[in-house]
């Protein structure tokens with residue numbers, strides 16, 4: 348993405364959409380099915396895509412690409428339950444594992460054939476790998492890591508908002524005279540939609556025009572992560588996190604102790620990762636995880652904008668900071684002006700007490 | 710083996726400041742660096758050279774001042790540096806950037822065939838992770854993104870085996886050269902340059918290519934004109950109307966503050982309290 352674009356007279360800025368682009372209609376979401384599991388970002392995007400489709404009065408479709416079988420079919424039903432009207436389904440053993448070549452071929456072909464106006468993908472490793480190839484092949488615009496999507500009714504174009512300049516500002520990007528308009532969104536940025544059991548839809552089947560012999564990349568093996576301690580940060584109901592205010596690595600234990608009492612996941616700000624106090628998968632923020640817990644407790648975190656964008660989806664934020672003017676108090680719901688090294692252990696003890704009383708009572 | 714590494718000069722975003730009144734970026738005096746993610750790719754290219762022998766060419770597209778980034782790469786050990794610079798490239802989005810870079814790599818390959826192209830996983834200013842895949846697509850290279858490890862490269866057999874980060878594990882992939890690789894952060898550590906390389910870098914004449922030198926005929930595909938995306942608005946995130954409700958701390962012990970905080974939380978969010986109590990009771 349370029350940084351300083353001055354609108355100039357050029358094809359992409361023409362007021363009226365080219366005749367041939369009017370054929371592009373509807374909102375599509377690429378459903379990321381990997382090793383039998385749909386990435387929940389796909390359902391989050393179905394939820395968001397529903398709103399965009401309704402705003403335009405068009406249909407919402409999921410694109411589901413995977414190996415033939417039950418799992419793939421079940422994912423199509425899930426897509427309907429979350430709000431899709433149609434599912435474009437391509438089932439083939441060649442598509443069992445994600446590979447750039449065949450997936451690009453399939454998605455590009457579907458787009459050229461059925462002409463969606465908007466195409467959304469998750470900003471995951473898979474989604475980003477695929478989106479870049481597909482957008483280049485289609486020679487259309489792609490806006491990465493959007494935090495907000497809306498329809499600009501005037502031009503019927505997708506207004507895709509994303510952080511820019513290291514996260515300190517936001518910018519709204521349009522793809523005016525090219526179709527489809529493509530965007531990626533990171534997991535947990537959009538809310539998970541409600542499931543409507545029994546909601547049905549139309550399945551449109553298609554195929555792949557490739558044989559295994561023409562696919563150059565081969566999957567030799569898949570090594571699952573052994574780490575059973577893998578963080579479920581993005582999906583946790585309660586998250587306790589620490590920042591530089593903890594002072595030194597050993598003090599991070601105070602965060603872990605409170606989390607243990609609450610059955611919470613632990614995380615932290617970026618400097619902790621840079622200092623090696625925390626593993627990268629526990630970083631919260633623009634360049635880490637986006638979280639949407641019911642309760643977020645932030646101890647010794649200043650609340651820089653890059654951290655803020657990762658936690659704004661939390662229902663309740665409780666911040667502990669010695670500085671009454673720390674920016675985190677601008678967006679936290681509750682604040683404690685105090686020393687995290689004293690407040691954290693006190694919270695651990697107090698929660699233990701409150702929660703134990705209930706155990707006796709029940 | 711010939712490896713091209715695409716590096717981008719970016720402002721050190723840790724030091725970017727936004728003007729509090731006008732909300733514009735204050736760029737003056739912000740130092741520039743090589744995009745940090747590109748260094749993992751540069752290091753991997755240099756390691757391959759150490760292991761199996763290769764020539765490493767670094768390429769950047771940017772204004773004249775981007776020369777500094779190339780010189781830095783030379784001081785770290787790169788063999789050749791090319792600056793792709795032309796006013797017509799200004800305002801490029803990822804589609805136009807990958808077009809210009811792919812054209813230049815194509816031109817480089819006319820005299821010295823290219824076996825591998827390395828890009829960064831993403832930039833810290835654009836942050837899109839699209840330019841690498843764009844280049845791969847345009848040049849018909851096998852695309853290997855988010856690589857945690859290169860297991861082997863066989864230049865004669867034209868084969869490469871890598872470990873690619875995926876959801877829940879790593880894929881072990883075998884594919885053919887030529888390919889485009891982006892390395893995962895932390896997959897290696899960038900070396901220190903040697904004294905001879907530093908001297909060589911300081912003295913080096915950086916090759917400058919304009920659109921014509923890169924073999925670009927269709928300048929409509931470059932810069933602003935070649936960019937399908939349009940930035941319509943840049944704005945500061947809106948401040949929250951409401952500040953945090955502060956728990957009273959004056960003259961109270963940590964214990965009392967903690968209990969008060971929990972009471973406030975539970976009173977305001979009864980469902981949260983119910984959930985926590987139920988979970989604790991189990």
Ligand SMILES: Cc1cc2nc3c(=O)[nH]c(=O)nc-3n(C[C@H](O)[C@H](O)[C@H](O)COP(=O)(O)OP(=O)(O)OC[C@H]3O[C@@H](n4cnc5c(N)ncnc54)[C@H](O)[C@@H]3O)c2cc1C
Pocket residue numbers: 513514589590591592593615616617618619630631632633634635636646647648649650651652653654657667668669670673685686687688722723724833
């Ligand atoms: C491109 C880019 C991407 C970034 N991405 C991220 C990201 O994803 N996530 C992220 O978190 N950051 C990110 N950052 C960094 C971000 O800008 C901030 O530098 C970082 O969040 C600050 O971390 P911190 O609040 O822990 O530390 P500091 O800013 O040092 O704040 C420490 C806070 O602790 C308070 N404090 C001190 N002592 C105590 C005590 N005893 N008890 C309680 N409070 C105390 C201080 O008042 C202060 O508010 C990014 C930056 C850039 C440029």
Ligand SMILES: Nc1ncnc2c1ncn2[C@@H]1O[C@H](COP(=O)(O)O)[C@@H](O)[C@H]1O
Pocket residue numbers: 348715716717718744746747768769770771803806810827828829830831832833835836837838839840841
């Ligand atoms: N102007 C540029 N010059 C050279 N390489 C670039 C440029 N822009 C992007 N790249 C490469 O593409 C990668 C991904 O960039 P991006 O799509 O902006 O996140 C970077 O890490 C670089 O390796």
